[in-house]
Amino acid sequence: MTDDQIQLTFRTATTADVDVLVALLTGGTLSPEAEGPRTHEGYTLALQELSRTGAGEVVVAVSDGEVVAMAQLVYLRHFQHRGGLCAEIESVHVRRDVRSQGIGTALLAEVLRRAKDRGAYRVQLTSNRQRTEAHRFYERLEFQPSHVGYKFIW
Numbered sequence: 001m002t003d004d005q006i007q008l009t010f011r012t013a014t015t016a017d018v019d020v021l022v023a024l025l026t027g028g029t030l031s032p033e034a035e036g037p038r039t040h041e042g043y044t045l046a047l048q049e050l051s052r053t054g055a056g057e058v059v060v061a062v063s064d065g066e067v068v069a070m071a072q073l074v075y076l077r078h079f080q081h082r083g084g085l086c087a088e089i090e091s092v093h094v095r096r097d098v099r100s101q102g103i104g105t106a107l108l109a110e111v112l113r114r115a116k117d118r119g120a121y122r123v124q125l126t127s128n129r130q131r132t133e134a135h136r137f138y139e140r141l142e143f144q145p146s147h148v149g150y151k152f153i154w
């Protein structure tokens with residue numbers, strides 16, 4: 001590792017991270033009206049429920065004591081694949097000023113390792129059609145564009 005490469009550590013987010021996580025979300029979302037600092041109660045409840053139920057976690061990348069990236073990992077017990085455990089990655093965001101420095105790649109490697117260690121038979125993610133740069137990034141990491149996704153939103 002050279003001197004100019006960012007040193008990263010990874011950990012599970014806590015409720016103390018909510019402010020910086022909301023900033024990451026609002027800095028990278030295509031729908032800023034869905035996020036924001038009006039109240040952090042929902043974000044705090046989400047982290048607490050993930051921790052309490054074991055249904056997933058928000059993994060953060062930390063550099064020089066600051067959270068610089070996040071990705072949510074959610075676990076689903078499928079009926080298919082003999083009741084296999086599936087993992088889904090959501091909310092992948094790297095702080096704008098440190099993008100293109102390998103942080104996203106390292107974060108996804110960590111998330112994939114955690115899913116594999118937990119026994120997931122596959123990891124899936126969805127990405128908005130507009131995020132063509134993200135699609136190239138995921139494909140570089142050997143994610144396969146295998147399905148068409150649909151959402152029903154109220």
